[in-house]
Amino acid sequence: MNKTIINNLPSFTKARKRYPSKIVNFKVEVPESVTAKLSGKSFLIRTFGCQANIRDEESMAGLLKAANMQRTENEKAASVIIINTCAVREGAEQRIFGQIGNLKQLKLINRDLIIIVAGCVVQQEESLVKLRKTFPFIDIFMGTNAIHKLLNLIDTKITQNKKVVDVPSDDVTVYENVPVERIAPHKAFVNITYGCDKFCTYCIVPYTRGKERSRLPEDILRECKILVDSGYQEITLVGQNVNAYGLDLKNGTTFSYILEEVAKLGIARLRFITSHPWNFNDEMINVMAKYPNIMRKIHLPLQSGSDEILKLMGRRYTVKDYLELVSKLRAKMPDIVLTTDIIVGFPNETEAQFLETLKVVDKVNYEGAFTFIYSPRSGTPAARMVDNVSREEKGKRFDCLKELVDAQTETNAAKYVGKKCRVLVDGVSKKDINFLSGYTESDRVVHFEGPLALIGKIVEVKIIESRVYSFLGELVNE
Numbered sequence: 001m002n003k004t005i006i007n008n009l010p011s012f013t014k015a016r017k018r019y020p021s022k023i024v025n026f027k028v029e030v031p032e033s034v035t036a037k038l039s040g041k042s043f044l045i046r047t048f049g050c051q052a053n054i055r056d057e058e059s060m061a062g063l064l065k066a067a068n069m070q071r072t073e074n075e076k077a078a079s080v081i082i083i084n085t086c087a088v089r090e091g092a093e094q095r096i097f098g099q100i101g102n103l104k105q106l107k108l109i110n111r112d113l114i115i116i117v118a119g120c121v122v123q124q125e126e127s128l129v130k131l132r133k134t135f136p137f138i139d140i141f142m143g144t145n146a147i148h149k150l151l152n153l154i155d156t157k158i159t160q161n162k163k164v165v166d167v168p169s170d171d172v173t174v175y176e177n178v179p180v181e182r183i184a185p186h187k188a189f190v191n192i193t194y195g196c197d198k199f200c201t202y203c204i205v206p207y208t209r210g211k212e213r214s215r216l217p218e219d220i221l222r223e224c225k226i227l228v229d230s231g232y233q234e235i236t237l238v239g240q241n242v243n244a245y246g247l248d249l250k251n252g253t254t255f256s257y258i259l260e261e262v263a264k265l266g267i268a269r270l271r272f273i274t275s276h277p278w279n280f281n282d283e284m285i286n287v288m289a290k291y292p293n294i295m296r297k298i299h300l301p302l303q304s305g306s307d308e309i310l311k312l313m314g315r316r317y318t319v320k321d322y323l324e325l326v327s328k329l330r331a332k333m334p335d336i337v338l339t340t341d342i343i344v345g346f347p348n349e350t351e352a353q354f355l356e357t358l359k360v361v362d363k364v365n366y367e368g369a370f371t372f373i374y375s376p377r378s379g380t381p382a383a384r385m386v387d388n389v390s391r392e393e394k395g396k397r398f399d400c401l402k403e404l405v406d407a408q409t410e411t412n413a414a415k416y417v418g419k420k421c422r423v424l425v426d427g428v429s430k431k432d433i434n435f436l437s438g439y440t441e442s443d444r445v446v447h448f449e450g451p452l453a454l455i456g457k458i459v460e461v462k463i464i465e466s467r468v469y470s471f472l473g474e475l476v477n478e
C-alpha cells in the first residue's frame with residue numbers, strides 16, 4: 001500500500017519555464033480534522049535563509065493560528081514542527097540535513113508529531129529524493145508556492161494517515177489574503193515580488209521560487225496601511241529583485257511608484273531588499289532622496305569586479321555601470337550606506353580578475369559585505385561549467401577579500417563613535433539581558449542600557465564604542 005500521496009513533485013524542466021501568473025484572493029478554511037486534532041496545541045517553525053523565507057514563515061504561522069494553534073520555541077511541546085529551508089549554498093543545505101536528523105528522536109517519543117519540511121531545498125528534485133530517503137519520518141513536503149495549502153496538507157496527513165508531497169514547480173499564482181502572524185510587533189517584511197527571472201548562472205532561486213511576479217500595488221498598500229495603523233515603525237519591501245517590481249504587470253507600475261506610495265503612508269522607516277544594479281534607475285534614486293523616511297541604506301550585490309566574470313554570471317551590468325550607479329547614489333545622498341554580496345572562485349576566475357574585484361571593493365568602500373566562495377548549485381548553468389580554480393586557491397582569495405572587507409567595515413564602523421543615532425529598539429540584547437538592542441537607520445546593531453518600555457520605539461543613542469559588527473551606546477533622548 002502506497003504510504004505517500006504525491007500531489008506535485010518538483011521538476012527542473014517545469015521550473016525553467018515561465019508560466020503566466022495570476023492573482024487569487026485566498027480564503028482560509030480550517031478542516032475539521034485539524035480543529036479536532038490540533039486546536040489549542042502548539043507549533044514550532046525554524047526558518048533558514050532570506051527575508052522571503054521569513055515572510056513565508058509568517059504566512060505558515062498565520063494559517064496555524066487560524067486553526068487555533070499557538071507558537072512555541074520548545075520542540076517537545078510542539079504538535080507541528082516546520083523546517084523552512086534555504087538552498088542558496090551547499091553549506092546551507094547541509095545544515096538543514098543536520099537539523100532534520102535531530103527531529104527523529106522527537107517523533108519516536110511523540111508518534112502524533114507532524115513534521116513538515118518546506119522552502120527552497122524541497123523545490124530541488126535531487127534534494128527532495130535525498131530527504132525522503134534519508135528521513136522517512138517526515139510527514140509533509142511543502143513547496144514554496146504551496147504554503148496556502150498547509151492546513152489541507154495536514155488534513156490529508158491526519159485523515160488518510162499518509163505522507164504528503166506537494167511541491168509544484170509550475171504554480172506561479174500570487175495568493176493574496178493568506179493570514180499572517182508577524183514575528184516582530186514593530187517592524188515587518190512586505191513582499192512586493194515573488195520569484196526571479198534574472199537567471200544569474202550560479203543561482204538556484206529562479207528554479208525554486210519560479211517566475212518573477214509582482215503583487216498589485218493596491219494589495220501592497222493595503223497591507224502597509226494596516227501595519228502603519230497598527231503602530232509599526234518599520235516596513236521592509238521584500239523581493240529577490242525589488243527594482244524589477246511592476247515590470248510584469250505591464251501597466252506602467254514601477255518600483256519607484258510603489259516606494260513613493262508606501263513612503264507617503266507615513267511609516268517612520270522604510271527599507272527595501274534585495275536590489276539588482278541592472279534595474280536600479282534614476283527615478284528610484286530621486287524617490288529615495290525625496291523622502292527622509294526611506295532609509296539611506298542599500299544592499300547592492302556586486303558579486304564580481306571583473307566584467308568577464310559578470311558576463312559568465314549573467315549579471316547584465318558592467319563594473320562601469322555599477323560604479324556609475326554608486327556615484328549617482330552618493331551624489332544625491334552623500335550619507336548613503338552601501339553593503340554588498342561578493343562571490344570569489346567562480347569557475348575559471350583568474351588571479352587578475354580576482355584582483356579587479358578587490359579594486360572595486362576598495363573603490364566603493366562598503367560599510368559591510370557578505371562574502372562567499374562559489375558554491376555550485378545542481379541544475380544551474382554555472383554548475384555545468386568546467387572549473388579550473390582549485391579549492392585551495394578559492395580559499396586564499398576568500399581570505400584575502402575577507403581581510404579587505406573586514407578592514408573597511410572596521411574603519412567605517414569607527415566613524416560612528418561619538419555620533420548620535422536614531423535607533424529602533426528591538427528588545428533585550430541577546431548578548432546581555434541588562435541591555436536593550438536595536439538598529440540604527442543604517443541597519444547597524446546597537447546595545448545600550450534603557451527601560452523595557454522603550455522596546456518598539458525609536459530613540460536617540462550616542463555611540464560610545466565600536467565593536468565592528470555592533471556598537472555600544474548610551475541613551476540620549478527617549
Ligand code: SF4
Pocket residue numbers: 196197198199200203204205206240241276
Ligand atoms: S537576481 Fe540573480 S542572484 Fe538574485 S535571486 Fe535573481 S537569479 Fe538569483
